[in-house]
Amino acid sequence: MEILGLYNYWVFGALLMIGFFALIARQNLVKKLLGLSIFQSAVFLLYISLAKVEGGTAPIILDPTAAEIFSNPLPQVLILTAIVVGISTTALGLAIVVRIREAYDTIEDDEIRRLDRRS
Amino acid sequence: MIVVFSLFLLSLLVVTAIAIVRSENLFSAVMLSGIFSLLMALNFFILDAADVALTEAAVGAGVSTVLLLGALALTPTEERRRKRERKVAATLVTVTMIFLAISYASFDQPRIGDPDAPVHRHVAPWYLEQTPELIDIPNVVTAVLGSFRGYDTLGEVYVVLTAGIGVLFLLSAGRPGLLPHRREPRIESSLKSHLIPHVVGRVLIPFIVLFGLYVQFHGEYGPGGGFQAGAIIAAGIILFALLEGEGAALKVLPPRVLVGLAIGGALLYLLVGVACMLLGGNFLDYSVLAADPVTGQQIGIILIELGVGLAVTGTLLSIFHAFAAREQ
Numbered sequence: 001m002e003i004l005g006l007y008n009y010w011v012f013g014a015l016l017m018i019g020f021f022a023l024i025a026r027q028n029l030v031k032k033l034l035g036l037s038i039f040q041s042a043v044f045l046l047y048i049s050l051a052k053v054e055g056g057t058a059p060i061i062l063d064p065t066a067a068e069i070f071s072n073p074l075p076q077v078l079i080l081t082a083i084v085v086g087i088s089t090t091a092l093g094l095a096i097v098v099r100i101r102e103a104y105d106t107i108e109d110d111e112i113r114r115l116d117r118r119s
Numbered sequence: 120m121i122v123v124f125s126l127f128l129l130s131l132l133v134v135t136a137i138a139i140v141r142s143e144n145l146f147s148a149v150m151l152s153g154i155f156s157l158l159m160a161l162n163f164f165i166l167d168a169a170d171v172a173l174t175e176a177a178v179g180a181g182v183s184t185v186l187l188l189g190a191l192a193l194t195p196t197e198e199r200r201r202k203r204e205r206k207v208a209a210t211l212v213t214v215t216m217i218f219l220a221i222s223y224a225s226f227d228q229p230r231i232g233d234p235d236a237p238v239h240r241h242v243a244p245w246y247l248e249q250t251p252e253l254i255d256i257p258n259v260v261t262a263v264l265g266s267f268r269g270y271d272t273l274g275e276v277y278v279v280l281t282a283g284i285g286v287l288f289l290l291s292a293g294r295p296g297l298l299p300h301r302r303e304p305r306i307e308s309s310l311k312s313h314l315i316p317h318v319v320g321r322v323l324i325p326f327i328v329l330f331g332l333y334v335q336f337h338g339e340y341g342p343g344g345g346f347q348a349g350a351i352i353a354a355g356i357i358l359f360a361l362l363e364g365e366g367a368a369l370k371v372l373p374p375r376v377l378v379g380l381a382i383g384g385a386l387l388y389l390l391v392g393v394a395c396m397l398l399g400g401n402f403l404d405y406s407v408l409a410a411d412p413v414t415g416q417q418i419g420i421i422l423i424e425l426g427v428g429l430a431v432t433g434t435l436l437s438i439f440h441a442f443a444a445r446e447q
Binding site: 006007008010015018019053056059075090098111 | 122126129130132133136137139140145148149152155156159162163166167168169170171174175178179182183186187189190191193194195198199201206207210211214215217218221222225226228230231232233234236238239242243246247250251257258259260262263264268271272275278279282283285286289290292340341342344346349350431434435438441442445
């Protein structure tokens with residue numbers, strides 16, 4: 001049972017590396033961006049997992065006098081804003097991919113490099 | 120029971136991520152990434168992060184899927200067939216090694232949920248203790264986001280705005296002459312001819328926007344706030360655009376209004392900070408906004424959350440329309 005408390009870390013590591021693999025080994029630029037967002041989600045998961053307190057609840061204090069256990073609000077704040085920033089940067093990446101496709105007529109990394117070398 | 124459930128959900132995340140990387144059709148990869156986000160939101164919810172789960176569900180499963188589909192309409196949807204490369208095998212080995220190293224390192228980490236972990240002994244207890252006293256709103260996440268770490272949030276809002284400006288610049292430039300008239304002019308693309316999505320969607324839109332407003336203005340008391348509300352309202356209006364066509368949505372909210380919302384929201388946040396300085400406090404120290412410091416804090420948080428909501432709605436919708444306009 002004790003060992004299951006580490007399961008979140010392993011899932012974090014697995015997701016991180018799956019995203020990293022897509023980023024390196026896939027040539028398609030959209031695929032690379034999807035890999036990047038998996039990588040990002042892995043970090044989100046790590047932060048939120050760290051915030052969890054056994055037997056706690058979401059940090060909303062309805063009755064200040066009651067002795068309740070709350071999870072840590074700080075990592076949640078950091079990730080909350082990071083998610084919205086993440087989608088904006090992904091959108092920026094997608095816009096660049098769209099422009100690359102218009103200029104090169106392909107979104108495969110190695111073909112783009114070949115075209116660049118030829119010109 | 121909940122332990123088994125959370126282990127199951129975490130395992131599903133890994134399975135979905137592998138499926139995203141393996142699939143050669145980008146369309147199905149994007150759909151899978153929507154599922155991935157929804158699973159992530161469920162995991163966040165189980166881990167007590169209600170605010171984050173709400174954001175992930177609205178942003179990840181809603182807005183981001185639509186943006187990816189908008190980009191796919193402009194790019195090929197099939198990945199080129201992959202050759203078996205030696206490089207891929209080498210990467211796979213490296214990646215597996217790093218995964219094993221991370222797993223090995225995890226044995227030194229505190230167990231998830233351990234109340235004595237270093238992360239819980241730092242500033243978090245202070246936030247939990249002082250929020251009822253200094254700000255007097257139930258949702259500590261909103262209090263930290265809006266007040267204690269308001270400076271941080273200001274920066275994030277400007278990052279979102281900057282990214283939006285970047286997308287508008289990239290996509291509003293003229294097309295290069297390389298691909299003249301590749302695409303046949305598309306028929307006014309909407310789901311008008313599909314009866315069931317049209318009827319169901321029309322009923323849903325007002326409730327989605329209403330829920331967005333509730334999340335915006337109830338963020339001090341329950342899970343919610345400007346970031347979530349902005350994403351939810353943007354998702355509702357994007358649904359409207361998908362059902363009724365691009366033109367109808369732009370008639371309701373023209374691009375100029377959207378850019379105005381984005382910039383106005385970000386400026387509102389900044390101006391609240393400056394107003395605090397003019398009233399004799401520090402930048403973003405809302406206590407001076409009213410005679411009573413606690414009321415001042417609450418006024419400040421409501422104002423900056425409004426700014427965040429406007430900025431996020433404006434930026435996300437501008438980005439969506441920029442992708443959609445590129446198709447025509």
